[in-house]
Amino acid sequence: MKKLLLSLALSLSVLSATPAIAAAPAFSVSQMAQVKIKDLSFKEVMRQFYSGQMRPTSVNDEYIESMPNIGLGQVDSNGARIVALMHPMGLYDNAKGEPRYLVTIEKVIVYDESSEYCESCGSKADLYSFKRLNNGQFQLISRTPESVAFYDRWGTMNLQDNDIQKTIQLLGTNLVGSVFKSGYMTLGETNSWWTVLHLPENDFINVYALGDAGSDNDGQDDEDSPLYYNYEGIVKVMPENAAYYPIILTYKGIPPDDPERPNFVNKSFVMKFNPVKKVYETTSSFAAL
Known part of the structure:
Protein backbone atom coordinates (compact mmCIF):
# COMPACT_ATOMS: atom_id res chain seq x y z
CA MET A 1 0.00 0.00 0.00
CA LYS A 2 2.73 2.47 0.95
CA LYS A 3 4.71 1.91 -2.24
CA LEU A 4 1.55 2.43 -4.25
CA LEU A 5 0.78 5.69 -2.46
CA LEU A 6 4.31 6.96 -2.94
CA SER A 7 4.29 6.06 -6.61
CA LEU A 8 1.10 8.07 -6.99
CA ALA A 9 2.19 11.07 -4.98
CA LEU A 10 5.96 11.20 -5.41
CA SER A 11 6.86 10.18 -8.96
CA LEU A 12 9.94 11.81 -10.49
CA SER A 13 7.99 12.77 -13.60
CA VAL A 14 4.28 13.53 -13.46
CA LEU A 15 2.71 13.07 -10.05
CA SER A 16 -0.97 12.28 -10.25
CA ALA A 17 -3.69 10.96 -7.94
CA THR A 18 -6.42 8.70 -9.28
CA PRO A 19 -9.97 9.98 -8.64
CA ALA A 20 -11.99 8.01 -6.16
CA ILE A 21 -14.92 7.30 -8.48
CA ALA A 22 -15.54 6.70 -12.16
CA ALA A 23 -16.65 9.24 -14.76
CA ALA A 24 -20.00 10.81 -13.89
CA PRO A 25 -22.98 11.88 -16.00
CA ALA A 26 -23.40 15.56 -16.85
CA PHE A 27 -24.26 17.76 -13.88
CA SER A 28 -27.48 19.78 -14.07
CA VAL A 29 -28.27 22.57 -11.59
CA SER A 30 -31.92 22.58 -12.67
CA GLN A 31 -32.30 18.83 -12.14
CA MET A 32 -30.77 19.08 -8.68
CA ALA A 33 -33.12 21.95 -7.79
CA GLN A 34 -36.15 19.80 -8.61
CA VAL A 35 -35.43 17.61 -5.58
CA LYS A 36 -37.11 19.08 -2.50
CA ILE A 37 -37.93 17.30 0.76
CA LYS A 38 -39.79 18.54 3.82
CA ASP A 39 -36.96 17.77 6.26
CA LEU A 40 -33.60 16.02 6.48
CA SER A 41 -34.71 13.19 8.72
CA PHE A 42 -33.47 9.65 8.10
CA LYS A 43 -36.96 8.66 6.93
CA GLU A 44 -37.32 11.45 4.36
CA VAL A 45 -33.78 11.12 2.98
CA MET A 46 -34.02 7.34 2.56
CA ARG A 47 -37.44 7.49 0.91
CA GLN A 48 -36.27 10.18 -1.51
CA PHE A 49 -33.06 8.52 -2.69
CA TYR A 50 -33.42 4.80 -1.88
CA SER A 51 -37.08 4.03 -2.58
CA GLY A 52 -37.63 0.35 -3.40
CA GLN A 53 -34.19 -0.69 -2.10
CA MET A 54 -34.80 -0.69 1.66
CA ARG A 55 -35.12 -3.91 3.65
CA PRO A 56 -35.62 -4.64 7.37
CA THR A 57 -32.36 -5.58 9.04
CA SER A 58 -31.11 -6.58 12.46
CA VAL A 59 -27.48 -6.07 13.47
CA ASN A 60 -25.48 -6.51 16.63
CA ASP A 61 -22.73 -3.99 16.10
CA GLU A 62 -21.98 -0.96 18.28
CA TYR A 63 -20.85 1.27 15.41
CA ILE A 64 -23.87 0.53 13.22
CA GLU A 65 -26.31 0.84 16.10
CA SER A 66 -24.91 4.28 17.01
CA MET A 67 -26.65 5.78 13.94
CA PRO A 68 -30.01 5.40 12.17
CA ASN A 69 -29.67 2.41 9.83
CA ILE A 70 -31.55 0.16 7.44
CA GLY A 71 -30.72 -2.66 5.01
CA LEU A 72 -30.34 -2.04 1.28
CA GLY A 73 -30.97 -4.72 -1.33
CA GLN A 74 -30.95 -8.48 -0.89
CA VAL A 75 -28.49 -10.73 0.93
CA ASP A 76 -26.07 -12.19 -1.63
CA SER A 77 -25.01 -15.82 -2.04
CA ASN A 78 -22.16 -15.32 0.45
CA GLY A 79 -24.49 -14.03 3.15
CA ALA A 80 -23.33 -10.44 2.74
CA ARG A 81 -25.70 -7.50 2.84
CA ILE A 82 -25.45 -3.73 2.70
CA VAL A 83 -26.55 -1.60 5.64
CA ALA A 84 -27.01 2.16 5.20
CA LEU A 85 -26.10 4.47 8.10
CA MET A 86 -26.97 8.15 8.34
CA HIS A 87 -24.19 10.21 9.95
CA PRO A 88 -24.96 13.31 12.04
CA MET A 89 -25.87 16.34 9.96
CA GLY A 90 -22.98 18.49 8.76
CA LEU A 91 -23.52 22.27 8.65
CA TYR A 92 -21.14 24.46 6.64
CA ASP A 93 -21.05 27.70 4.63
CA ASN A 94 -20.52 27.80 0.87
CA ALA A 95 -18.05 30.18 -0.80
CA LYS A 96 -20.59 33.02 -0.53
CA GLY A 97 -21.14 32.44 3.18
CA GLU A 98 -24.57 30.85 2.71
CA PRO A 99 -25.51 27.96 5.03
CA ARG A 100 -25.53 24.45 3.60
CA TYR A 101 -26.47 21.07 5.06
CA LEU A 102 -24.39 17.98 4.31
CA VAL A 103 -26.07 14.56 4.53
CA THR A 104 -23.80 11.50 4.60
CA ILE A 105 -25.21 8.02 4.02
CA GLU A 106 -22.52 5.43 4.68
CA LYS A 107 -22.88 1.90 3.30
CA VAL A 108 -21.19 -0.96 5.14
CA ILE A 109 -21.00 -4.67 4.36
CA VAL A 110 -22.43 -6.89 7.08
CA TYR A 111 -21.75 -10.58 7.65
CA ASP A 112 -23.41 -12.51 10.46
CA GLU A 113 -24.74 -9.37 12.13
CA SER A 114 -21.38 -7.58 12.35
CA SER A 115 -19.48 -5.10 10.21
CA GLU A 116 -17.19 -7.01 7.88
CA TYR A 117 -13.58 -7.11 8.98
CA CYS A 118 -11.85 -6.40 5.69
CA GLU A 119 -8.80 -4.17 5.43
CA SER A 120 -9.03 -3.75 1.67
CA CYS A 121 -12.76 -3.30 1.05
CA GLY A 122 -13.62 -0.42 3.39
CA SER A 123 -17.01 1.26 3.03
CA LYS A 124 -18.78 3.58 0.61
CA ALA A 125 -20.92 6.67 1.07
CA ASP A 126 -23.38 8.91 -0.72
CA LEU A 127 -23.06 12.64 0.07
CA TYR A 128 -25.82 15.22 -0.47
CA SER A 129 -25.71 19.00 -0.04
CA PHE A 130 -28.93 20.95 0.65
CA LYS A 131 -30.04 24.51 1.21
CA ARG A 132 -33.06 25.51 3.27
CA LEU A 133 -35.87 27.31 1.44
CA ASN A 134 -38.05 30.08 2.87
CA ASN A 135 -40.96 27.63 3.18
CA GLY A 136 -38.88 25.36 5.42
CA GLN A 137 -38.24 22.69 2.81
CA PHE A 138 -34.76 21.56 1.79
CA GLN A 139 -33.60 21.76 -1.82
CA LEU A 140 -30.83 19.59 -3.21
CA ILE A 141 -27.77 21.58 -4.34
CA SER A 142 -25.36 18.78 -5.26
CA ARG A 143 -24.55 15.16 -4.55
CA THR A 144 -22.03 12.47 -5.36
CA PRO A 145 -22.84 10.89 -8.74
CA GLU A 146 -22.40 7.44 -7.21
CA SER A 147 -21.14 5.97 -3.97
CA VAL A 148 -17.70 7.24 -3.00
CA ALA A 149 -15.22 4.76 -1.54
CA PHE A 150 -13.61 5.54 1.82
CA TYR A 151 -10.99 2.94 2.69
CA ASP A 152 -10.30 2.05 6.30
CA ARG A 153 -8.93 -0.98 8.12
CA TRP A 154 -12.14 -1.83 9.92
CA GLY A 155 -14.54 -1.56 7.00
CA THR A 156 -16.00 1.75 8.21
CA MET A 157 -15.37 5.21 6.83
CA ASN A 158 -12.62 7.53 8.05
CA LEU A 159 -14.55 10.60 6.94
CA GLN A 160 -16.55 11.84 9.93
CA ASP A 161 -18.84 14.87 9.97
CA ASN A 162 -16.93 16.55 12.81
CA ASP A 163 -13.70 16.24 10.83
CA ILE A 164 -15.34 17.86 7.81
CA GLN A 165 -16.63 20.82 9.77
CA LYS A 166 -13.26 21.38 11.44
CA THR A 167 -11.42 21.47 8.12
CA ILE A 168 -13.94 23.15 5.78
CA GLN A 169 -12.12 25.92 3.92
CA LEU A 170 -11.93 27.67 0.58
CA LEU A 171 -10.30 25.41 -2.02
CA GLY A 172 -10.96 27.77 -4.94
CA THR A 173 -12.49 31.16 -5.72
CA ASN A 174 -15.97 29.61 -5.65
CA LEU A 175 -15.30 26.26 -4.01
CA VAL A 176 -15.24 25.01 -0.44
CA GLY A 177 -14.19 21.59 0.76
CA SER A 178 -12.02 19.67 3.16
CA VAL A 179 -8.52 18.19 3.15
CA PHE A 180 -8.56 15.23 5.51
CA LYS A 181 -6.31 12.36 6.51
CA SER A 182 -7.10 8.65 6.47
CA GLY A 183 -4.94 5.77 7.58
CA TYR A 184 -4.50 2.47 9.33
CA MET A 185 -2.02 0.53 11.46
CA THR A 186 -0.96 -3.04 10.81
CA LEU A 187 1.91 -5.20 12.08
CA GLY A 188 3.60 -2.27 13.81
CA GLU A 189 3.48 0.03 10.78
CA THR A 190 1.26 3.11 10.44
CA ASN A 191 0.29 4.37 6.98
CA SER A 192 -1.79 7.43 6.10
CA TRP A 193 -2.78 9.49 3.07
CA TRP A 194 -4.41 12.83 2.24
CA THR A 195 -7.78 13.11 0.50
CA VAL A 196 -9.57 16.23 -0.75
CA LEU A 197 -13.35 16.64 -0.61
CA HIS A 198 -14.88 19.11 -3.07
CA LEU A 199 -18.31 20.59 -2.26
CA PRO A 200 -19.12 22.53 -5.47
CA GLU A 201 -22.54 23.90 -6.41
CA ASN A 202 -22.03 23.70 -10.17
CA ASP A 203 -20.71 20.14 -10.27
CA PHE A 204 -20.97 16.85 -8.41
CA ILE A 205 -19.58 16.42 -4.91
CA ASN A 206 -16.48 14.27 -5.09
CA VAL A 207 -13.33 13.16 -3.28
CA TYR A 208 -9.84 13.01 -4.78
CA ALA A 209 -6.59 11.42 -3.63
CA LEU A 210 -3.89 14.01 -2.90
CA GLY A 211 -0.89 12.00 -1.74
CA ASP A 212 1.03 10.23 0.99
CA ALA A 213 0.40 11.72 4.45
CA GLY A 214 3.15 9.84 6.26
CA SER A 215 4.28 6.52 7.65
CA ASP A 216 6.26 5.03 10.51
CA ASN A 217 7.35 1.65 11.82
CA ASP A 218 7.49 2.58 15.51
CA GLY A 219 5.89 -0.75 16.35
CA GLN A 220 8.59 -2.71 14.54
CA ASP A 221 11.95 -1.01 15.11
CA ASP A 222 13.61 1.21 17.71
CA GLU A 223 14.79 4.69 16.76
CA ASP A 224 18.44 3.56 16.77
CA SER A 225 17.73 0.83 14.22
CA PRO A 226 19.02 1.40 10.64
CA LEU A 227 15.58 0.27 9.45
CA TYR A 228 13.65 2.83 11.50
CA TYR A 229 11.62 5.48 9.67
CA ASN A 230 9.07 8.09 10.67
CA TYR A 231 7.98 10.86 8.32
CA GLU A 232 4.90 12.98 7.69
CA GLY A 233 3.36 14.81 4.77
CA ILE A 234 2.21 18.34 5.65
CA VAL A 235 -0.39 20.10 3.50
CA LYS A 236 -0.94 23.82 2.98
CA VAL A 237 -3.64 25.32 0.77
CA MET A 238 -2.33 28.32 -1.21
CA PRO A 239 -5.13 30.84 -1.98
CA GLU A 240 -4.80 32.62 -5.31
CA ASN A 241 -7.10 33.95 -8.02
CA ALA A 242 -7.93 30.53 -9.46
CA ALA A 243 -10.90 28.18 -9.69
CA TYR A 244 -8.88 25.59 -7.75
CA TYR A 245 -6.21 26.58 -5.23
CA PRO A 246 -2.86 24.76 -5.37
CA ILE A 247 -2.00 22.59 -2.37
CA ILE A 248 1.62 22.29 -1.23
CA LEU A 249 2.62 18.86 0.09
CA THR A 250 5.85 18.91 2.14
CA TYR A 251 7.63 15.91 3.66
CA LYS A 252 9.57 15.99 6.93
CA GLY A 253 11.17 13.32 9.09
CA ILE A 254 13.17 10.13 8.61
CA PRO A 255 12.56 8.33 5.29
CA PRO A 256 12.58 4.53 4.91
CA ASP A 257 15.72 2.83 3.61
CA ASP A 258 14.21 1.68 0.33
CA PRO A 259 16.14 1.98 -2.97
CA GLU A 260 12.87 1.73 -4.90
CA ARG A 261 11.72 5.05 -3.43
CA PRO A 262 13.31 8.39 -4.31
CA ASN A 263 14.59 10.72 -1.62
CA PHE A 269 5.42 19.39 -4.17
CA VAL A 270 2.80 21.74 -5.60
CA MET A 271 -0.36 19.75 -6.28
CA LYS A 272 -2.83 21.33 -8.72
CA PHE A 273 -6.31 20.11 -9.60
CA ASN A 274 -6.84 19.19 -13.24
CA PRO A 275 -10.59 19.72 -13.94
CA VAL A 276 -10.43 17.72 -17.18
CA LYS A 277 -8.74 14.63 -15.74
CA LYS A 278 -10.39 15.17 -12.33
CA VAL A 279 -7.13 14.58 -10.46
CA TYR A 280 -4.61 16.46 -8.33
CA GLU A 281 -1.25 16.38 -10.10
CA THR A 282 2.07 18.16 -10.48
CA THR A 283 4.71 18.14 -13.20
CA SER A 284 7.44 19.30 -10.81
CA SER A 285 10.42 16.99 -10.47
CA PHE A 286 12.57 16.66 -7.36
CA ALA A 287 15.42 18.54 -9.05
CA ALA A 288 13.16 21.54 -9.67
CA LEU A 289 12.05 21.88 -6.05
Whole structure:
Protein backbone atom coordinates (compact mmCIF):
# COMPACT_ATOMS: atom_id res chain seq x y z
CA MET A 1 0.00 0.00 0.00
CA LYS A 2 2.73 2.47 0.95
CA LYS A 3 4.71 1.91 -2.24
CA LEU A 4 1.55 2.43 -4.25
CA LEU A 5 0.78 5.69 -2.46
CA LEU A 6 4.31 6.96 -2.94
CA SER A 7 4.29 6.06 -6.61
CA LEU A 8 1.10 8.07 -6.99
CA ALA A 9 2.19 11.07 -4.98
CA LEU A 10 5.96 11.20 -5.41
CA SER A 11 6.86 10.18 -8.96
CA LEU A 12 9.94 11.81 -10.49
CA SER A 13 7.99 12.77 -13.60
CA VAL A 14 4.28 13.53 -13.46
CA LEU A 15 2.71 13.07 -10.05
CA SER A 16 -0.97 12.28 -10.25
CA ALA A 17 -3.69 10.96 -7.94
CA THR A 18 -6.42 8.70 -9.28
CA PRO A 19 -9.97 9.98 -8.64
CA ALA A 20 -11.99 8.01 -6.16
CA ILE A 21 -14.92 7.30 -8.48
CA ALA A 22 -15.54 6.70 -12.16
CA ALA A 23 -16.65 9.24 -14.76
CA ALA A 24 -20.00 10.81 -13.89
CA PRO A 25 -22.98 11.88 -16.00
CA ALA A 26 -23.40 15.56 -16.85
CA PHE A 27 -24.26 17.76 -13.88
CA SER A 28 -27.48 19.78 -14.07
CA VAL A 29 -28.27 22.57 -11.59
CA SER A 30 -31.92 22.58 -12.67
CA GLN A 31 -32.30 18.83 -12.14
CA MET A 32 -30.77 19.08 -8.68
CA ALA A 33 -33.12 21.95 -7.79
CA GLN A 34 -36.15 19.80 -8.61
CA VAL A 35 -35.43 17.61 -5.58
CA LYS A 36 -37.11 19.08 -2.50
CA ILE A 37 -37.93 17.30 0.76
CA LYS A 38 -39.79 18.54 3.82
CA ASP A 39 -36.96 17.77 6.26
CA LEU A 40 -33.60 16.02 6.48
CA SER A 41 -34.71 13.19 8.72
CA PHE A 42 -33.47 9.65 8.10
CA LYS A 43 -36.96 8.66 6.93
CA GLU A 44 -37.32 11.45 4.36
CA VAL A 45 -33.78 11.12 2.98
CA MET A 46 -34.02 7.34 2.56
CA ARG A 47 -37.44 7.49 0.91
CA GLN A 48 -36.27 10.18 -1.51
CA PHE A 49 -33.06 8.52 -2.69
CA TYR A 50 -33.42 4.80 -1.88
CA SER A 51 -37.08 4.03 -2.58
CA GLY A 52 -37.63 0.35 -3.40
CA GLN A 53 -34.19 -0.69 -2.10
CA MET A 54 -34.80 -0.69 1.66
CA ARG A 55 -35.12 -3.91 3.65
CA PRO A 56 -35.62 -4.64 7.37
CA THR A 57 -32.36 -5.58 9.04
CA SER A 58 -31.11 -6.58 12.46
CA VAL A 59 -27.48 -6.07 13.47
CA ASN A 60 -25.48 -6.51 16.63
CA ASP A 61 -22.73 -3.99 16.10
CA GLU A 62 -21.98 -0.96 18.28
CA TYR A 63 -20.85 1.27 15.41
CA ILE A 64 -23.87 0.53 13.22
CA GLU A 65 -26.31 0.84 16.10
CA SER A 66 -24.91 4.28 17.01
CA MET A 67 -26.65 5.78 13.94
CA PRO A 68 -30.01 5.40 12.17
CA ASN A 69 -29.67 2.41 9.83
CA ILE A 70 -31.55 0.16 7.44
CA GLY A 71 -30.72 -2.66 5.01
CA LEU A 72 -30.34 -2.04 1.28
CA GLY A 73 -30.97 -4.72 -1.33
CA GLN A 74 -30.95 -8.48 -0.89
CA VAL A 75 -28.49 -10.73 0.93
CA ASP A 76 -26.07 -12.19 -1.63
CA SER A 77 -25.01 -15.82 -2.04
CA ASN A 78 -22.16 -15.32 0.45
CA GLY A 79 -24.49 -14.03 3.15
CA ALA A 80 -23.33 -10.44 2.74
CA ARG A 81 -25.70 -7.50 2.84
CA ILE A 82 -25.45 -3.73 2.70
CA VAL A 83 -26.55 -1.60 5.64
CA ALA A 84 -27.01 2.16 5.20
CA LEU A 85 -26.10 4.47 8.10
CA MET A 86 -26.97 8.15 8.34
CA HIS A 87 -24.19 10.21 9.95
CA PRO A 88 -24.96 13.31 12.04
CA MET A 89 -25.87 16.34 9.96
CA GLY A 90 -22.98 18.49 8.76
CA LEU A 91 -23.52 22.27 8.65
CA TYR A 92 -21.14 24.46 6.64
CA ASP A 93 -21.05 27.70 4.63
CA ASN A 94 -20.52 27.80 0.87
CA ALA A 95 -18.05 30.18 -0.80
CA LYS A 96 -20.59 33.02 -0.53
CA GLY A 97 -21.14 32.44 3.18
CA GLU A 98 -24.57 30.85 2.71
CA PRO A 99 -25.51 27.96 5.03
CA ARG A 100 -25.53 24.45 3.60
CA TYR A 101 -26.47 21.07 5.06
CA LEU A 102 -24.39 17.98 4.31
CA VAL A 103 -26.07 14.56 4.53
CA THR A 104 -23.80 11.50 4.60
CA ILE A 105 -25.21 8.02 4.02
CA GLU A 106 -22.52 5.43 4.68
CA LYS A 107 -22.88 1.90 3.30
CA VAL A 108 -21.19 -0.96 5.14
CA ILE A 109 -21.00 -4.67 4.36
CA VAL A 110 -22.43 -6.89 7.08
CA TYR A 111 -21.75 -10.58 7.65
CA ASP A 112 -23.41 -12.51 10.46
CA GLU A 113 -24.74 -9.37 12.13
CA SER A 114 -21.38 -7.58 12.35
CA SER A 115 -19.48 -5.10 10.21
CA GLU A 116 -17.19 -7.01 7.88
CA TYR A 117 -13.58 -7.11 8.98
CA CYS A 118 -11.85 -6.40 5.69
CA GLU A 119 -8.80 -4.17 5.43
CA SER A 120 -9.03 -3.75 1.67
CA CYS A 121 -12.76 -3.30 1.05
CA GLY A 122 -13.62 -0.42 3.39
CA SER A 123 -17.01 1.26 3.03
CA LYS A 124 -18.78 3.58 0.61
CA ALA A 125 -20.92 6.67 1.07
CA ASP A 126 -23.38 8.91 -0.72
CA LEU A 127 -23.06 12.64 0.07
CA TYR A 128 -25.82 15.22 -0.47
CA SER A 129 -25.71 19.00 -0.04
CA PHE A 130 -28.93 20.95 0.65
CA LYS A 131 -30.04 24.51 1.21
CA ARG A 132 -33.06 25.51 3.27
CA LEU A 133 -35.87 27.31 1.44
CA ASN A 134 -38.05 30.08 2.87
CA ASN A 135 -40.96 27.63 3.18
CA GLY A 136 -38.88 25.36 5.42
CA GLN A 137 -38.24 22.69 2.81
CA PHE A 138 -34.76 21.56 1.79
CA GLN A 139 -33.60 21.76 -1.82
CA LEU A 140 -30.83 19.59 -3.21
CA ILE A 141 -27.77 21.58 -4.34
CA SER A 142 -25.36 18.78 -5.26
CA ARG A 143 -24.55 15.16 -4.55
CA THR A 144 -22.03 12.47 -5.36
CA PRO A 145 -22.84 10.89 -8.74
CA GLU A 146 -22.40 7.44 -7.21
CA SER A 147 -21.14 5.97 -3.97
CA VAL A 148 -17.70 7.24 -3.00
CA ALA A 149 -15.22 4.76 -1.54
CA PHE A 150 -13.61 5.54 1.82
CA TYR A 151 -10.99 2.94 2.69
CA ASP A 152 -10.30 2.05 6.30
CA ARG A 153 -8.93 -0.98 8.12
CA TRP A 154 -12.14 -1.83 9.92
CA GLY A 155 -14.54 -1.56 7.00
CA THR A 156 -16.00 1.75 8.21
CA MET A 157 -15.37 5.21 6.83
CA ASN A 158 -12.62 7.53 8.05
CA LEU A 159 -14.55 10.60 6.94
CA GLN A 160 -16.55 11.84 9.93
CA ASP A 161 -18.84 14.87 9.97
CA ASN A 162 -16.93 16.55 12.81
CA ASP A 163 -13.70 16.24 10.83
CA ILE A 164 -15.34 17.86 7.81
CA GLN A 165 -16.63 20.82 9.77
CA LYS A 166 -13.26 21.38 11.44
CA THR A 167 -11.42 21.47 8.12
CA ILE A 168 -13.94 23.15 5.78
CA GLN A 169 -12.12 25.92 3.92
CA LEU A 170 -11.93 27.67 0.58
CA LEU A 171 -10.30 25.41 -2.02
CA GLY A 172 -10.96 27.77 -4.94
CA THR A 173 -12.49 31.16 -5.72
CA ASN A 174 -15.97 29.61 -5.65
CA LEU A 175 -15.30 26.26 -4.01
CA VAL A 176 -15.24 25.01 -0.44
CA GLY A 177 -14.19 21.59 0.76
CA SER A 178 -12.02 19.67 3.16
CA VAL A 179 -8.52 18.19 3.15
CA PHE A 180 -8.56 15.23 5.51
CA LYS A 181 -6.31 12.36 6.51
CA SER A 182 -7.10 8.65 6.47
CA GLY A 183 -4.94 5.77 7.58
CA TYR A 184 -4.50 2.47 9.33
CA MET A 185 -2.02 0.53 11.46
CA THR A 186 -0.96 -3.04 10.81
CA LEU A 187 1.91 -5.20 12.08
CA GLY A 188 3.60 -2.27 13.81
CA GLU A 189 3.48 0.03 10.78
CA THR A 190 1.26 3.11 10.44
CA ASN A 191 0.29 4.37 6.98
CA SER A 192 -1.79 7.43 6.10
CA TRP A 193 -2.78 9.49 3.07
CA TRP A 194 -4.41 12.83 2.24
CA THR A 195 -7.78 13.11 0.50
CA VAL A 196 -9.57 16.23 -0.75
CA LEU A 197 -13.35 16.64 -0.61
CA HIS A 198 -14.88 19.11 -3.07
CA LEU A 199 -18.31 20.59 -2.26
CA PRO A 200 -19.12 22.53 -5.47
CA GLU A 201 -22.54 23.90 -6.41
CA ASN A 202 -22.03 23.70 -10.17
CA ASP A 203 -20.71 20.14 -10.27
CA PHE A 204 -20.97 16.85 -8.41
CA ILE A 205 -19.58 16.42 -4.91
CA ASN A 206 -16.48 14.27 -5.09
CA VAL A 207 -13.33 13.16 -3.28
CA TYR A 208 -9.84 13.01 -4.78
CA ALA A 209 -6.59 11.42 -3.63
CA LEU A 210 -3.89 14.01 -2.90
CA GLY A 211 -0.89 12.00 -1.74
CA ASP A 212 1.03 10.23 0.99
CA ALA A 213 0.40 11.72 4.45
CA GLY A 214 3.15 9.84 6.26
CA SER A 215 4.28 6.52 7.65
CA ASP A 216 6.26 5.03 10.51
CA ASN A 217 7.35 1.65 11.82
CA ASP A 218 7.49 2.58 15.51
CA GLY A 219 5.89 -0.75 16.35
CA GLN A 220 8.59 -2.71 14.54
CA ASP A 221 11.95 -1.01 15.11
CA ASP A 222 13.61 1.21 17.71
CA GLU A 223 14.79 4.69 16.76
CA ASP A 224 18.44 3.56 16.77
CA SER A 225 17.73 0.83 14.22
CA PRO A 226 19.02 1.40 10.64
CA LEU A 227 15.58 0.27 9.45
CA TYR A 228 13.65 2.83 11.50
CA TYR A 229 11.62 5.48 9.67
CA ASN A 230 9.07 8.09 10.67
CA TYR A 231 7.98 10.86 8.32
CA GLU A 232 4.90 12.98 7.69
CA GLY A 233 3.36 14.81 4.77
CA ILE A 234 2.21 18.34 5.65
CA VAL A 235 -0.39 20.10 3.50
CA LYS A 236 -0.94 23.82 2.98
CA VAL A 237 -3.64 25.32 0.77
CA MET A 238 -2.33 28.32 -1.21
CA PRO A 239 -5.13 30.84 -1.98
CA GLU A 240 -4.80 32.62 -5.31
CA ASN A 241 -7.10 33.95 -8.02
CA ALA A 242 -7.93 30.53 -9.46
CA ALA A 243 -10.90 28.18 -9.69
CA TYR A 244 -8.88 25.59 -7.75
CA TYR A 245 -6.21 26.58 -5.23
CA PRO A 246 -2.86 24.76 -5.37
CA ILE A 247 -2.00 22.59 -2.37
CA ILE A 248 1.62 22.29 -1.23
CA LEU A 249 2.62 18.86 0.09
CA THR A 250 5.85 18.91 2.14
CA TYR A 251 7.63 15.91 3.66
CA LYS A 252 9.57 15.99 6.93
CA GLY A 253 11.17 13.32 9.09
CA ILE A 254 13.17 10.13 8.61
CA PRO A 255 12.56 8.33 5.29
CA PRO A 256 12.58 4.53 4.91
CA ASP A 257 15.72 2.83 3.61
CA ASP A 258 14.21 1.68 0.33
CA PRO A 259 16.14 1.98 -2.97
CA GLU A 260 12.87 1.73 -4.90
CA ARG A 261 11.72 5.05 -3.43
CA PRO A 262 13.31 8.39 -4.31
CA ASN A 263 14.59 10.72 -1.62
CA PHE A 264 11.44 12.76 -1.06
CA VAL A 265 11.91 13.99 2.53
CA ASN A 266 12.62 17.73 3.06
CA LYS A 267 11.07 18.50 -0.31
CA SER A 268 7.80 20.14 -1.32
CA PHE A 269 5.42 19.39 -4.17
CA VAL A 270 2.80 21.74 -5.60
CA MET A 271 -0.36 19.75 -6.28
CA LYS A 272 -2.83 21.33 -8.72
CA PHE A 273 -6.31 20.11 -9.60
CA ASN A 274 -6.84 19.19 -13.24
CA PRO A 275 -10.59 19.72 -13.94
CA VAL A 276 -10.43 17.72 -17.18
CA LYS A 277 -8.74 14.63 -15.74
CA LYS A 278 -10.39 15.17 -12.33
CA VAL A 279 -7.13 14.58 -10.46
CA TYR A 280 -4.61 16.46 -8.33
CA GLU A 281 -1.25 16.38 -10.10
CA THR A 282 2.07 18.16 -10.48
CA THR A 283 4.71 18.14 -13.20
CA SER A 284 7.44 19.30 -10.81
CA SER A 285 10.42 16.99 -10.47
CA PHE A 286 12.57 16.66 -7.36
CA ALA A 287 15.42 18.54 -9.05
CA ALA A 288 13.16 21.54 -9.67
CA LEU A 289 12.05 21.88 -6.05
